Amino acid sequence: MSKHLQHDLDRLKKEILAMGALVEEAINRAIASLTNRDAALASQVLEGDDAIDRKEVEVEDMCLKMLALHQPVAGDLRYIIAVLKVNNDLERMGDLAQNIAERALFLATHEPIEVDLDFSRMVELVRRMVGQSLDALVNQDPVLARRVCMQDDEVDRLQRNMFEVLQALMTKDPRTVERAVQMLSVSRHLERIADSATNVAEDIVFMVEGDIIRHRADPARNPPRVRR
Amino acid sequence: MSKHLQHDLDRLKKEILAMGALVEEAINRAIASLTNRDAALASQVLEGDDAIDRKEVEVEDMCLKMLALHQPVAGDLRYIIAVLKVNNDLERMGDLAQNIAERALFLATHEPIEVDLDFSRMVELVRRMVGQSLDALVNQDPVLARRVCMQDDEVDRLQRNMFEVLQALMTKDPRTVERAVQMLSVSRHLERIADSATNVAEDIVFMVEGDIIRHRADPARNPPRVRR
Numbered sequence: 001m002s003k004h005l006q007h008d009l010d011r012l013k014k015e016i017l018a019m020g021a022l023v024e025e026a027i028n029r030a031i032a033s034l035t036n037r038d039a040a041l042a043s044q045v046l047e048g049d050d051a052i053d054r055k056e057v058e059v060e061d062m063c064l065k066m067l068a069l070h071q072p073v074a075g076d077l078r079y080i081i082a083v084l085k086v087n088n089d090l091e092r093m094g095d096l097a098q099n100i101a102e103r104a105l106f107l108a109t110h111e112p113i114e115v116d117l118d119f120s121r122m123v124e125l126v127r128r129m130v131g132q133s134l135d136a137l138v139n140q141d142p143v144l145a146r147r148v149c150m151q152d153d154e155v156d157r158l159q160r161n162m163f164e165v166l167q168a169l170m171t172k173d174p175r176t177v178e179r180a181v182q183m184l185s186v187s188r189h190l191e192r193i194a195d196s197a198t199n200v201a202e203d204i205v206f207m208v209e210g211d212i213i214r215h216r217a218d219p220a221r222n223p224p225r226v227r228r
Numbered sequence: 229m230s231k232h233l234q235h236d237l238d239r240l241k242k243e244i245l246a247m248g249a250l251v252e253e254a255i256n257r258a259i260a261s262l263t264n265r266d267a268a269l270a271s272q273v274l275e276g277d278d279a280i281d282r283k284e285v286e287v288e289d290m291c292l293k294m295l296a297l298h299q300p301v302a303g304d305l306r307y308i309i310a311v312l313k314v315n316n317d318l319e320r321m322g323d324l325a326q327n328i329a330e331r332a333l334f335l336a337t338h339e340p341i342e343v344d345l346d347f348s349r350m351v352e353l354v355r356r357m358v359g360q361s362l363d364a365l366v367n368q369d370p371v372l373a374r375r376v377c378m379q380d381d382e383v384d385r386l387q388r389n390m391f392e393v394l395q396a397l398m399t400k401d402p403r404t405v406e407r408a409v410q411m412l413s414v415s416r417h418l419e420r421i422a423d424s425a426t427n428v429a430e431d432i433v434f435m436v437e438g439d440i441i442r443h444r445a446d447p448a449r450n451p452p453r454v455r456r
Contacts, residue, residue: 053443060440064309071299081292081312088316163409170398171405177398181391184409215281 005070009079012062016083016090019055020134023090026052026097027130027193031123034104034186042108045101052094059087082207086137089199093130096189096196103182103189113179115169119187122158125151126190129197136201142208148201149213155194162187233298237307240290244311244318247283248362251318254280254325255358255421259351262332262414270336273329280322287315310435314365317427321358324417324424331410331417341407343397347415350386353379354418357425364429370436376429377441383422390415 026045033042063084066072072080129148136145166180166187202214254273261270291312294300300308357376364373394408394415430442 057440057443064306067295067309068301068305071301073296073299077296078292081295084309084312085316088313167405167409170409171402174399174402177395177405181395181398181412215285 002070005066005072005076008062008066008070009076012059012066012080012083015055015059015062016087017134017138019052019059019087019090020137022048022052022055023094023097024130024134026094027100028127030097030100030104031127033101034107035119035123037104037108037112039105039108042101042104045097046105049094049098052091056087056091056094060084063087078210079207082203085203086200089196089203093193093196096193099189100186103186106182107179110179113169113176113183115165115176117162117165117183119162122155122162122187122190125155125158126194126197129155129194133197133200133204136204140204140208142205145201145204145208149198152194152198155191159187159191230298233294233300233304236290236294236298237304240287240294240308240311243283243287243290244315245362245366247280247287247315247318248365250276250280250283251322251325252358252362254322255328256355258325258328258332259355261329262335263347263351265332265336265340267333267336270329270332274326274333277322277326280319284315284319284322288312291315306438307435310431313431314428317424317431321421321424324421327417328414331414334410335407338407341397341404341411343393343404345390345393345411347390350383350390350415350418353383353386354422354425357383357422361425361428361432364432368432368436370433373429373432373436377426380422380426383419387415387419 026048029041029048030045032038033045063080066080067077070076129151132144133148135141136148163184166184170177170180199214205211205213254276257269257276258273260266261273291308294308295305298304357379360372361376363369364376391412394412398405398408427442430440433439433441
């Protein structure tokens with residue numbers, strides 16, 4: 001590999017990790033603004049979206065220039081393509097964080113709903129999936145990436161549960177409709193963040209092993225865990 | 229350009245158009261199953277998703293092989309990268325069609341909600357955006373692609389309106405909550421299909437002109453219309 005290509009690959013790695021850090025921070029802040037009913041923090045998330053969008057365009061531009069300039073093959077080519085895809089997923093996750101912050105802004109300025117609703121399990125799981133998918137990216141670790149994919153079903157289950165609880169609440173007490181609809185929206189966005197983290201994880205498996213694992217039934221997608 | 233590359237580019241074009249046709253059919257059927265309360269048609273959409281997923285993997289695989297084998301530059305490189313991205317957006321649109329079909333299945337087997345709700349304008353607009361984005365892809369037409377982008381705001385406006393109407397309905401008549409939540413979900417999925425069509429259109433502008441137009445303020449993203 002040319003020194004020049006190696007240099008650019010190192011720079012690309014730094015950039016995609018910087019993008020990941022921006023997005024993770026946006027997600028964590030959006031969640032904190034929701035759970036702490038903190039309107040000021042929610043506003044900060046909304047203001048941060050431009051920086052994420054700019055970084056996305058920068059990373060994509062860098063990938064395209066590297067493909068054109070170095071015409072990389074095999075592992076390097078796969079790496080750059082995977083970064084392109086991860087970049088796209090991260091930008092989407094940033095958008096979802098922004099959507100959650102918008103709902104948090106609304107909810108922080110309205111009376112809380114009285115309902116036995118445990119968001120914390122879902123929130124923790126989504127935060128963990130995001131963190132692990134980025135760790136898997138930093139360390140190019142397909143084992144950790146596969147672990148991220150395995151957690152997605154649990155998030156789906158929690159989201160369906162949330163859906164039932166909120167629907168029952170609205171039926172029982174129509175005064176809650178507006179706020180419950182906002183909460184529904186939050187839980188759906190959390191679930192979509194988990195989906196995107198799963199996409200990132202799938203891209204990492206492809207990056208390292210050259211294997212397209214999405215759309216596979218679970219046993220193939222989640223082979224027996226390798227002990228490290 | 230080598231004959232072999234030209235041959236592969238032609239094949240790739242056929243494949244991405246076949247993918248587009250599958251997805252457009254799924255969307256049109258999902259919408260028809262909703263508006264005609266046709267549970268059998270909704271089930272057909274659900275069964276068709278595997279074919280879309282398989283096609284997506286095929287197209288991606290073809291793009292990667294072409295990048296590795298031909299090491300294309302300039303316009304050809306941009307074309308293949310754009311196909312990779314369009315392919316990804318189309319697969320997402322297929323998923324959204326499937327989600328709409330699931331809601332249609334529920335709604336077709338429950339009493340219709342009595343509400344003055346005109347879905348038809350939104351549905352028509354989304355169908356048109358999907359159709360035009362695929363036409364722009366077939367003809368590599370950035371003017372038509374930009375026209376698709378310009379319609380996205382109108383869909384957002386219609387969706388917000390839908391949201392207000394359904395929320396008011398649930399508050400007034402709590403017996404409608406379950407069905408109204410399903411309708412809310414449909415309108416959000418339609419709006420996301422329009423977003424994806426806009427993404428496809430942006431990819432086409434990039435493909436033809438090498439210009440990344442997403443995340444731009446509207447005047448830049450939508451320059452004065454060129455008369456053809």
